[in-house]
Amino acid sequence: MRPLTRLLRVGGVELGAGRPVRVQTMGNLPLTEVGANIAQIERCAALGCEIFRLALPDDFLLPFFGEIIAHSPLPVIADIHFHPSLLRKALEAGAAGARINPGNVGSSTDWSETVRLFEDLGAVMRIGVNGGSLNKEALKLHGHTAEALVASAQEWSNRLYDLGFYRFKVSLKSSDVRTTVQAYRLFSKVSDIPLHIGLTEAGPLPEGLIKSSAALGTLLLEGIGDTLRISLTAPPEEEVKAAWELLSSLNLRRRWPEVISCPLCARSSYPFTELLPKLLPRIKSLSLPIKVAFMGCEVNGPGEAREAEIGLAFSKGKAFLFRKGEIVERGDPEPMVERLLQVLEEMARDPS
Numbered sequence: 001m002r003p004l005t006r007l008l009r010v011g012g013v014e015l016g017a018g019r020p021v022r023v024q025t026m027g028n029l030p031l032t033e034v035g036a037n038i039a040q041i042e043r044c045a046a047l048g049c050e051i052f053r054l055a056l057p058d059d060f061l062l063p064f065f066g067e068i069i070a071h072s073p074l075p076v077i078a079d080i081h082f083h084p085s086l087l088r089k090a091l092e093a094g095a096a097g098a099r100i101n102p103g104n105v106g107s108s109t110d111w112s113e114t115v116r117l118f119e120d121l122g123a124v125m126r127i128g129v130n131g132g133s134l135n136k137e138a139l140k141l142h143g144h145t146a147e148a149l150v151a152s153a154q155e156w157s158n159r160l161y162d163l164g165f166y167r168f169k170v171s172l173k174s175s176d177v178r179t180t181v182q183a184y185r186l187f188s189k190v191s192d193i194p195l196h197i198g199l200t201e202a203g204p205l206p207e208g209l210i211k212s213s214a215a216l217g218t219l220l221l222e223g224i225g226d227t228l229r230i231s232l233t234a235p236p237e238e239e240v241k242a243a244w245e246l247l248s249s250l251n252l253r254r255r256w257p258e259v260i261s262c263p264l265c266a267r268s269s270y271p272f273t274e275l276l277p278k279l280l281p282r283i284k285s286l287s288l289p290i291k292v293a294f295m296g297c298e299v300n301g302p303g304e305a306r307e308a309e310i311g312l313a314f315s316k317g318k319a320f321l322f323r324k325g326e327i328v329e330r331g332d333p334e335p336m337v338e339r340l341l342q343v344l345e346e347m348a349r350d351p352s
């Protein structure tokens with residue numbers, strides 16, 4: 001049962017309170033490259049990204065930051081480290097919210113005025129607790145543990161509550177899968193604050209994807225997480241695609257066809273190992289939230305892939321097009337592959 005968190009609005013995007021888990025990513029280009037940043041956000045939006053984060057490391061970048069936001073199709077969150085004074089400027093430049101790292105913004109900062117501005121502008125804050133930059137007290141008490149992440153998040157949440165501010169979410173990221181999972185579990189037991197889930201410094205593909213899927217998949221299956229980012233040392237477009245594949249694999253949200261395929265073995269008369277990656281861009285370009293199967297033989301073909309709405313099974317030099325486990329057409333493999341793609345495109349045009 002998913003713990004019900006509070007509702008938040010990030011620009012026009014609602015999250016928490018049982019809303020669909022929202023997909024985020026973060027830009028990786030210098031802010032001075034305004035056109036390239038806007039194009040990157042547009043590409044991510046086309047892939048289903050719903051909230052976009054940009055690092056804002058310095059004052060002099062504010063004009064570029066504002067220009068990007070002015071043309072962004074997505075709400076933009078400013079990522080701010082070390083300079084709490086930039087929060088106000090980021091919101092005034094049009095950011096829908098900001099992420100701060102409590103470990104490096106200084107515990108002596110007076111937040112009352114900043115928080116009022118967030119309230120006035122309807123902006124959202126993320127308390128982004130990070131295992132690599134925990135505050136000293138939490139570290140002293142708990143060491144590098146999940147408990148330290150939770151203590152740090154609670155301290156900052158309480159500080160905002162004391163100022164009468166509730167428009168915020170929390171993340172408790174570590175680069176360790178078990179620590180991250182444990183921290184979110186502990187925090188979600190004691191709080192209804194919406195949670196941004198992720199694993200920090202997860203790494204390149206495929207390691208980063210595997211680690212993130214292990215951590216975030218576990219949490220999502222337990223109903224924990226209102227928005228997610230799969231952090232990868234890879235372009236943000238890859239993060240967005242990975243997030244959707246994860247949500248789709250858990251039956252939480254599906255945007256394009258989910259492809260299921262057998263691993264192939266000596267029974268297959270038509271090994272499609274090389275063919276399938278070439279078909280994927282055409283299949284994934286369709287706005288069709290169904291499962292599509294590719295099976296290497298008739299032994300486990302349509303039957304094993306019965307959960308797929310449509311698929312192909314290959315046997316004795318022929319291909320069989322099946323729908324919901326029943327064979328509906330047969331023919332030579334290559335024309336049948338093209339036939340499957342045609343049927344998928346027809347289904348995407350007319351989902352009824």
Ligand code: SF4
Binds near residue numbers: 263298
């Ligand atoms: S579906 Fe057929 S070809 Fe594919 S792995 Fe199973 S037995 Fe082998």
